[in-house]
Amino acid sequence: MKIEVLEKDERNMRLLIRETDVPYVNALRRIAISEVPCLAIGEVVIIENSSILQDEMISHRLGLIPLKTDLDSYNLPEECECKSEFGCNLCRVTLTLDAEAKEGTRTVYSGELVSENPEIVPVSDKIPLIKLAKEQRLRLEAYARLGKGKNHAKWQPVSKCTYKYLPKIEIYSKRCDGCGKCVDICPRKVLAKSQDKIEVRDLMACILCQDCVKACPQNPKAIEVSGDENTFVFNIESTGALPPERVLAEAVKILDKQLEQFENDLKVKKDED
Amino acid sequence: MTEISKEDAHLLLKGFFKEKGLVRQHLDSYNEFIDHGLQEVIDEVGEIPIEVPEAPYKVKLGQIWIIDPQTRITGPYATEVDGTKHEIYPMEARLRNLTYAAPVALEMTPVIDGREQDTELVYIGNIPVMLKSKLCFLSQLSREELMAAGEDPDDPGGYFVVNGSERVIVAMEDLAPNRVIIDMDEKGAAPVYQAKIFSTTVGFRARIELKLKPDNAIYISVPGVPSELPFIVLMRALGLESDKEIAEAISLEKDIQRALEFSFEKALGVETAKDAILFIGNRVAHGQVEEYRIQKAETAIDKNFLPHIGRTAESRKDKALFLGEMACRVIELKLGRRQTDDKDHFKNKRLRLAGPLLADLFRIAFRNLTRDIKYQLERIGVKGPVITVSAAVRPGIISERFQHSLATGNWGRGRVGVTQLLDRTNHISTLSHLRRLQSPLSRSQPNFEARDLHPTHWGRLCPNETPEGSNCGLVKNLALSACISVGVNPEKIKQTIFSMGVVPIYEANEALKLSGAKVFVDGNIVGYCSSPKELAQEFRQRRRRGEISTEANIAYFSKEFSEREELYVNCDEGRVRRPLIIVENGSPRLQPEHIQKIGSGEWSWEDLVKNGIIEYLDAEEEENAYIALKMSEVAPEHTHLEIATYTILGICASTIPYAEHNQSPRNSYQAAMAKQALGVYATNYQQRVDSRSHTLHYPQVPLVDTALMETMGYNLRPSGQNCVVAVLSFEGYNMEDAIVFNKASIERGLARSTFYRIYEAECRQYLGGLKDKFTLPEPGTRGYRGEQYYRLLEPDGIIGLEASVTGGDVLIGRISPPRFLEEYKEFEVKGPSMRDTSTDMRPSEIGIVDAIFITQSGEGSKLVKVRVRDQRVPELGDKFASRHGQKGVIGLIVPQEDMPFTEDGIVPDIIVNPHAIPSRMTVGQFIESLAGKTASVRGKTVDGTPFSNESSTELRKALVKLGFSHTGSEVFYSGVTGQKFVANIYVGVVYYQKLHHMVADKIHARARGQVQMLTRQPTEGRARGGGLRFGEMERDCLIGHGAAMLLRDRLLEESDKYTLYICENCGFIAYYDMKQRKYVCKLCEDKAKISPVIVSYAFKLLLQELMSLCIAPQLRLKEKA
Helix, strand or coil: CEEEEEEECCCEEEEEEECCCHHHHHHHHHHHHHCCCEEEEEEEEEEEECCCCCHHHHHHHHHCCCECCCCCCCCCHHHCCCCCCCCCCCCCEEEEEEEECCCCCEEEEHHHCEECCCCCCECCCCCEEEEECCCCEEEEEEEEEEECCCCCHHHCCEEEEEEEEEEEEEECCCCCCCCCHHHHHCCCCCEEEECCEEEECCHHHCCCCCHHHHHCCCCCCCEEEEEEEEEEEEEEEECCCCCHHHHHHHHHHHHHHHHHHHHHHHHHHHHHC | CCCCCHHHHHHHHHHHHHHHCCCHHHHHHHHHHHHHHHHHHHHHHCEEEECCCCCCEEEEEEEEECCCCCCCCCCCEEECCCCCEEECCHHHHHHCCCCCEEEEEEEEEEEECCEECCCEEEEEEEEECCCCCCCCHHHHCCHHHHHHCCCCCCCCCCCEEECCEEEEECEEEEECCCCCEEEEECCCCCCEEEEEEEEEECCEEEEEEEEECCCCCEEEECCCCCCCEEHHHHHHHCCCCCHHHHHHHHCCCHHHHHCCHHHHHHCCCCCCHHHHHHHHHHHHCCCCCHHHHHHHHHHHHHHHCCCCCCCCHHHHHHHHHHHHHHHHHHHHHHCCCECCCCCCCHHHEEEECHHHHHHHHHHHHHHHHHHHHHHHHHHHCCCCCCCCHHHHCCCHHHHHHHHHHHHHCCCCCCCCCCEEECCCCCHHHHHHHHCEEECCCCCCCCCHHHHCCCHHHCCCECCCCCCCHHHCCCEEEECCCCEECCCCCHHHHHHHHHHCCCEECCCCCHHHHHHCEEEEECCEEEEEECCHHHHHHHHHHHHHHCCCCCCCEEEEECCCCECCCEEEEECCCCCEEEEEEEEECCEECCCHHHHHHHHHCCCCHHHHHHCCCEEEEEHHHHCCCCEECCHHHCCCCCCEECCCHHHHCCCCHHHCCCHHHECHHHHHHHHHHHHHECCCCCCCCCCCCCCEEEEECCCCCCCEECCCHHHHCCCCCCCCEEEEEEECCCCCCCCCCCEEEEHHHHHCCCCCEEEEEEEEEECCECCCCCECEECCCCCCCECCCCHHHHCCECCCCEECCCCEECCCCEEECEEECCCCHHHCCCCCCCCCCCEECCEECCCCCCEEEEEEEEEECCCCCEEEEEEEEEEECCCCCCEEECCCCCEEEEEEEECHHHCCECCCCCCCCEEECHHHCCCCCEHHHHHHHHHHHHHHHHCCCEECCCCCCCCHHHHHHHHHHCCCCCCCEECCECCCCCCECCCCEEEEEEEEEEECCCHHHHCCCCCCCCECCCCCCECCCCCCCCCCCCCHHHHHHHHHHCCHHHHHHHHHHHHHEEEEEEECCCCCEEEEECCCCEEECCCCHHHCCEEEEEEEHHHHHHHHHHHHCCCCCCCCCCCCC
């Protein structure tokens, strides 16, 4: 397997993965979505709520706020030594909120949450939580814990994790009369026309939609589009909880662990027989 | 002339709705009733004669006022127990279960020996106030003030608040009164030609029928006259004595007169008016003295016959002419000179709205009141020199009549269901309910023609919005462009047309009568005219100039329709009319500068009407119009231009994007479903006390909107969410209209809603000073349910806020005094033992106590309302629908990683099955999907207005520019295997509605439970914890399989098993006597041989019921073989 980084910043990462196969890449994708843990508010104690939103709606909104996650200092609640229902310092972060609209209607943003650990804060300060009318007040204590995306979408560390087959475009110049229909119809401007020839301008942009093939008036078609099932353009967009490369690394780790577990299970089975 | 663009038409309509609102018809009708209707009823009565033997006097009734003489309150008010009165807003009425009603006072003046005494202003009762009408305080308030009064500023009004509940008077669609309808009855061997009329005057309705029977003679049926009267006899009775006079009243044409021959034969021997009256008298009052017979006959022709023309002897001549016209039409029909009238033509229909219906009630109530006043005053007699009328007035008569009728919908004379509880599912359902129309035709009879859509419904009634099933086509909804006439005085119009060249009927000469056009005003023939076509033109011109009321319409019928030209002028109320742009010489009168004026706010809609740019046409006048649909189509022949084609739709149908691409029944289905979608039904829902309501957590404005959504306020109170929808089969979990949901979408809040239910309890006071009490019932109270059910109650007997409650938990603890005397156990020192009458949660419902309202009811007792909320996260089996009649339930909730995805990371929220599409032909949904996708990427909504929208070609072009395939489909990869799908998947953004049928409200199972008292079989229905019916067909199935043991188990062991004791000697039922400790048969005594038999309790009941019918069922027992 060969990996080439196409693009990367704090939130996004685009990789070209060669010499692998569909099941492996898909497994990584699935794990990134459903198994890589991150922090999210799981429980809320509402001390005072005179707003118009019900308690359950506010806690739902709190839960969906992505939090910057420190995977190394915190344990998953089910793996934590404390074995406590309420959690301990190693598996729980407490955030508090005390907001009151004194002057008039105002919006309470995620930035107003006060965390006991300055590292664990909402990814963005600008997420609106609730609008309070004058003299309404909201006081609460929220407990963030690690969790997995398979249990609730709020624990997904990625807002997008996807891939596509590497596109392969062949233009048969013998059959092509350069009518340019395929160029016009292509939504991603993959093709270009120079003189009377059609050229691939931006191969990576191709989405394999085959519109160009269908548009080609020739019979047999002068253009052919296919995907390479062993080469992938892999795309991760993090919610901000974890850096994208960390998500991928964790995913690989989890996959390895799962494979190991599976192998052990098989061995145990064999021994039993 | 430049084009009127889509935007211009929209601007125009915005002006229209801003001025008129969506419930104008109710408000206009009610205001008219308050302004004139009330007084008219009073004037009909005029005075009350008080027949005191020694000194009879009268009470003259004067003007009616909306005021309380005592406190000078002039609007809706409440009276407290201590007698104080204060004005109220509707919100207080809803909360405290009051009626939102205003006081009515009447000037009454006793007249003794012709001398008027002091006038007294007497309070006579309360009249319910329609919200946002003239009398309602809300009509004066600005948006901010409305909010301060606890109202939703966008609430349309147009309904009543009675005992705290909102009631609508649904408009009735009736056959037009006072119009002759001719038709042919071909049931018999020879056809019967008939003319029918519902002659209606205030408070009286008479159905008159004129028949030309196979014997070629004409007969008339009159209410109150047992047999049909020969036509000529009636004509003579009405004062036309000579044959010539009679024949000329019908027609001057010889052909028509000849057809009267047989009718004349029937009246042989009845030569004078006196003879004729006696002839009628002989039938009305057979065998009575002559004087009485004559009197009876005269009442019959004066009061019961054609009462709308007049109810005195003076109007006999007019009646004769009217009857002549009826006969003429029937003869013309027979001679083939005229077609039968189309009963379903909308020109023959009138709407009866709140005003006339309330006037009916008030008339009856007021008559009762006057009777009561008369009785009271006569009882008092003349005691002193001063007569205080107010002492004899019982205001309850009127108040209670109104309140009772509005609360129950019971209008008297068997008319039920006139009012309905206002539908508050969402904003659309409320508006649609306020614009509903009901036809009085029976729903059990087919009435196929009456249910059909008629061409004249165009622009008046919605072609799509009607229920399915028994009410199909009988319940209709007003189209957006429909306006209801309030009427104008016909006398004024008559004077105008006389001045324009119409010759009054008594002044017309023979030539004119023979060749001129007949002119009718409100169905009555008033004269003749030599140049009708020009007259109609002139009439219209004058109306456009504002010289004639815009309420009047005129229609000219040329010789194409009958052999005579005819001119009809309508000025009555209840006609459904629609506004149109006037076109002259191929150019519309609406010019860009007018649009500009409207846009800048300089002009309002009414200015357009005043300036003769727009006029209203009723169905009859529209027959003369040639209307262009589009600006570009306007040709010299056109007389009018549609403002916008989409206004032919009603409230619900106009929320469907691309409706013209759908098969029409699908639009009807969607129109019905739009009323079940959850949204925010009113912004003041936190203050409201509806017994059940839902709110959607994150309602969204649809990405694909329609032009009228804004005017209807749909964008402010939407009822759905934009979902990414892929068309794909998914592991069989979306077969048969199921839909697959993305689990992550649901977890992120998609389609979440809250259900609110309000529980209510009142501390009643009983006769004898006993009272209910809100308290925590003590153990030992009769009916005590067990400690755990009361655990959440606070010392005041009311549950605490935010308490989590489940079925059976008590919300309001209350104890009541015993109901019956026998419940008093002797005379206890402590007083009577109290019963527990607490209010508990419904079984099978759960929730959290959301709000508690503690207030005082109208009777002064303490009233508590507890609101319980329950969050509803979409689950398997919840019902959803797109806006194209495509409904389905959730079949599977799939984790996000298993869902198909695109390379952009798009994962659908919903997956629908492709098989839902071909047979239903809801192409509109596909286009919406395409449009929704375009809108979401480009960040601007797409206009999907029916008939005038962004076309799919444009959308596809836009999509390619935005980087999507023009086909609307995309490359998807399977979430499970990771492989690319071979086919591209059609995906886009479609607006989905969550409907209020949720599994949580329906789920039900039972093992053991309650049984009915009478039959001891399991109860029925979820609310009573009932069993699931093992019906006939299920029984047949088990019999077919020979599964006797299972059958016995279901029908006996698990149902109403009972051990019956039978005396083998006599075969009758015996019993076990506990005292004697033995089995007894009262018939056989010692000879008895008693055996137990296991039977169904229902069978035992049957035996006993037979016995009560004096049938002796005997059971012969035999040992089991």
